[in-house]
Amino acid sequence: MEPDRSKEKIAAMSPIENITPPSLEFSEPVAQDYEHAKQLEVQSTERRYQKMIDEVEDYAIIMLDVNGIVQNWNKGAQKIKGYCEEEILGKHFSVFYPKEDQQRGLPERLIGQAATQGKAIHEGWRVRKDGTSFWGSVVITAMHDNDGSIIGFSKVTRDLTERKMAEQQILKYTQQLESQNKELQKFAFAAAHDMKEPLRKIQLYNSMVLEAEDLMLSTRQKDYLLRSADAAKRMQGLIDDMLSFTKVSEQSIAFENVNLQDVVEELTTFFADTLEETGGKIVASNLPGIYGIPFQVRQLLENLIGNSLKYHRKGVPPEIVVTAGVESILNPSTGRQDSILLLTVADNGIGFDQHYAMKIFEMFERLHTRDEYPGTGIGLAICRKIVENHRGTIQAISKPGEGAVFNIYLPA
Missing domain, CATH: 3.30.450.20 (PAS domain)
Structure with a gap:
């Protein structure tokens, strides 16, 4: 009987410790x-x-x-x-x-x-x-x-030569436009100033003819002279407004501290006759000072208050409220809160359609006929120019029959 060699085969296959694993290192x-x-x-x-x-x-x-x-x-x-x-x-x-x-x-x-x-x-x-x-x-x-x-x-x-040349050309055009604008301002000022004297003579001679009793003027002749005098008066107002506009267009004037309360009190005296005739009043108290051009700040408030008195509702005494104070608003370009001075002139007058809120600041723009309300249509254009000279903006808010509010935003 053959001996069982299966255990020997298993034993020969068992010792795995004798098996050497392959090297993982690269050869040289x-x-x-x-x-x-x-x-x-x-x-x-x-x-x-x-x-x-x-x-x-x-x-x-x-x-x-x-x-x-x-x-x-x-x-x-x-x-x-x-x-x-x-x-x-x-x-x-x-x-x-x-x-x-x-x-x-x-x-x-x-x-x-x-x-x-x-x-x-x-x-x-x-x-x-x-x-x-x-x-x-x-x-x-x-x-x-x-x-x-x-x-x-x-x-x-x-x-970047092309860009530089374009910038220099734009600068040249800008300087030319500024020079032309100055020349136009000088011409407008000179023309308006030179027209004042002959116009004054026309008004004087019209007045002398109307008052001369020995001329025995007919009703039609007197009517013609009155129309002529009225036209001369309107022309005088236009010339005065043109002179005012050319003055406020000059931006090289020095800024200084201006007391708004003093300006409003001065204008209250200035408009005293109109306030007495209409039973109106100007309300303002504890207004702050601002850094600006004194005569332009006065012109701004004079035009706005004058407008409120002119466009008051019949049978309703005009009330003009002037307020001013520093407020904080969000600057959309920086995302930060900026301080601004908000100057407001509000009235209880006839108001206007908000659709015209931008148009009223353009030169010679009028929302009413000359027969309804006298004027040249330059007053609010002067206001906008003054506000721009002070690096600010002006905004009008109104409804027909509910008065108007003018907000002026200036650097604090």
């Missing part, structure tokens, strides 16, 4: 191949990056050493500055700057700023190879090694 040749592949990949990436920079044409992208010597050149640099690579490599980047900038050390200052602050930004005239100028926007950035030491600078330049 394999590791070297891996490192070499990584180096090739990095070099390929660097070549692609350099190729990308070289092909850019809208920006001059160059590298400088620590002394400002040009180390490389791209197509954009050649296009903008005019030099080819072999002409500029090894030269100091100050050759791109005008002589006066070189003399005052601007290139060195920009390099120094980039070295200490990490970056320098500058706009100014630069010089091409052919001697022509262009307006360049420049960013110089310091480059560092792993130890944090500066190894050079990158310099990116963009040609």
